[in-house]
Amino acid sequence: MKELSWTDPEIRNELARLKQMKPFCYGLTNYIAANLSANVLLAVGAGPAIGTAMDWPSAFGGHAHAVWINAASLMSCGPDEIRLAAKSAHEGGVPWVLDPVAVGAGAVEYDAVVRSLLEFKPTAIRGNASELIALAGGDGGGQGVETTMTSDQAVPFLAKVAGEIGTIAAVSGAVDYITDGTTTYAVGGGDVRLTQVTGAGCSLGALMAGMLANAEDPIMAVVAAHAVYAEAANRAKSAIGTGNFAVAFLDQLSLMDPSEA
């Protein structure tokens, strides 16, 4: 397992490429996280569009530079629309990220729709420990959108998800882990208050899409999204309270400079 962080040049290179490309990223996400997800992408120079309005899932899903799909977008769209966006991305050769929010938390019809999206071969999957464990067929013990497990506990399941689905699997926690089933990376740092800012995990899925838009090495793009997120949280540590932390996190993200010494 290899540890990477913002101090490593390969991480900065990924952010530099994103900033140069300014990719158009299309997302389906839940309305709790939509605002933060868009602001995270805007902070690093990407151009986000979010939501399913008439034929947006096919028109934007198939033509964006990258797509992210947060399954809880089902709270404002139907299964056909979410599947159409995934299908359009897949058939259009557009890299896309799946965030299976709350999978395994007891909603069986919801879970079935989430699993049906795997047919469209997500480039990467991200979630918390309970979600990744559930996706691998384990008992994740998820409570709504919250995890009851640690990211360390999810590591063996992560490899299974990556191997069986043929994707890059990433779990967020005190330490984040990212694997393609062969190589596994660890990203430390961050701040526990990220878990007290609603939608912070969902918005990491958006940043992953931005990083994957034009990636030479997709797993490094996913690792970079996690490392950039962790570093922005580190730099926001002096904020007092969860309100200012969220604002400072976004500030720091917008100020991150890949060329800094």
Place this chain on the structure above:
Amino acid sequence: MKELSWTDPEIRNELARLKQMKPFCYGLTNYIAANLSANVLLAVGAGPAIGTAMDWPSAFGGHAHAVWINAASLMSCGPDEIRLAAKSAHEGGVPWVLDPVAVGAGAVEYDAVVRSLLEFKPTAIRGNASELIALAGGDGGGQGVETTMTSDQAVPFLAKVAGEIGTIAAVSGAVDYITDGTTTYAVGGGDVRLTQVTGAGCSLGALMAGMLANAEDPIMAVVAAHAVYAEAANRAKSAIGTGNFAVAFLDQLSLMDPSEA
């Protein structure tokens, strides 16, 4: 009528219990207030999930520690889903809060759905003066989601709502009043800028659910939600402008310590 505030130990005890339990709270709310509502619950240590995605209303509504339903969630779900969530909470013995946003403001089909939820016996109902007066059969004069009446004017109607429905009724205003039809509590303080932060009232409904999750004395839990809210607003008073006030309010909420002297 008894006045209570953060300085009273019974209020702090309620917050202490919430912080110890870290309840899973499921909410149906409108997408304007969803982000703040989740952040309010996260700030005090609860774990929120929001929205209707496939079978979430039954799966989460019947198994959460507490539920809150903001009727304006009808802007992204149908009447069947909102009724199913209320029914699931009621039948599962889960305490639940109803926020009848904009009832009595002229939308008769909407109002009918709101009233149909009373069948499922909400543990508590909260709103502004116009809404509570309308719910009691008076002319509330509501203008969209805004009140044109004072909380003082709503007090007689509040008792009627509590008595006829068999619930705890709470009205927000310059002074907040909470009654079960027999005993009435008043909570002062706060800051008028809370009315200039969209969703602040709706998010109080979420905090009420958190407080009710494991309450020994439900009315005290509801009073505590109001008193904690008012104190956090007091502590945010030095903020300049409505933007920073919202951030500082959330900060102060996250920093409130039930054990402080």
Place this chain on the structure above:
Amino acid sequence: MKELSWTDPEIRNELARLKQMKPFCYGLTNYIAANLSANVLLAVGAGPAIGTAMDWPSAFGGHAHAVWINAASLMSCGPDEIRLAAKSAHEGGVPWVLDPVAVGAGAVEYDAVVRSLLEFKPTAIRGNASELIALAGGDGGGQGVETTMTSDQAVPFLAKVAGEIGTIAAVSGAVDYITDGTTTYAVGGGDVRLTQVTGAGCSLGALMAGMLANAEDPIMAVVAAHAVYAEAANRAKSAIGTGNFAVAFLDQLSLMDPSEA
């Protein structure tokens, strides 16, 4: 072409009238921008209600003081609801603003719904350069909700939109332009970070509705919305990063005093 800014008394007069009237503004908008849009209106003293819940589109659309419709609200409502709100405003003599987000970006079914709203004679239309050019029948080159053109490039198309539709047309950019087809106004200033705060453009549509609620001279109301927005952004310039900029912008908007020397 006439340049106007906050220093001109006619601009301050428009804000003064809005603040005195405290209009009830009803909006259909997307859930990414809904929170900021409501907070922008609350910051200047208006009372917003947002969304389509049961019969809100007819009940509120026909009886509000002003209405704004952001076409991307189609991500949580259907074409019938958005058309009903526009029809209700039109038939009720309520001034209303159309924001044709992402029109011309490749979603043909979506675009058709947007164009169908022109039947209900919007009082004003606002958007970015790509959107206004597309609306005039040009090749706007829009990428999702982002523009690939400058506001200068949109000026000739702006006059065509205003003339053919019989509306006030406004384009946002480095310089904003507003025209009724005869007279054109320019508003400079602002801060490029407004384009990095999601929903800032959408929320300008909400402020336009507030200004139009009781306007003696509608084009001046629209110009004033742009000039007030630009001045609030100017005053927020010292903010570091995009997170604090958004907060400071809202603060400055809430602190703007039409009577200042």
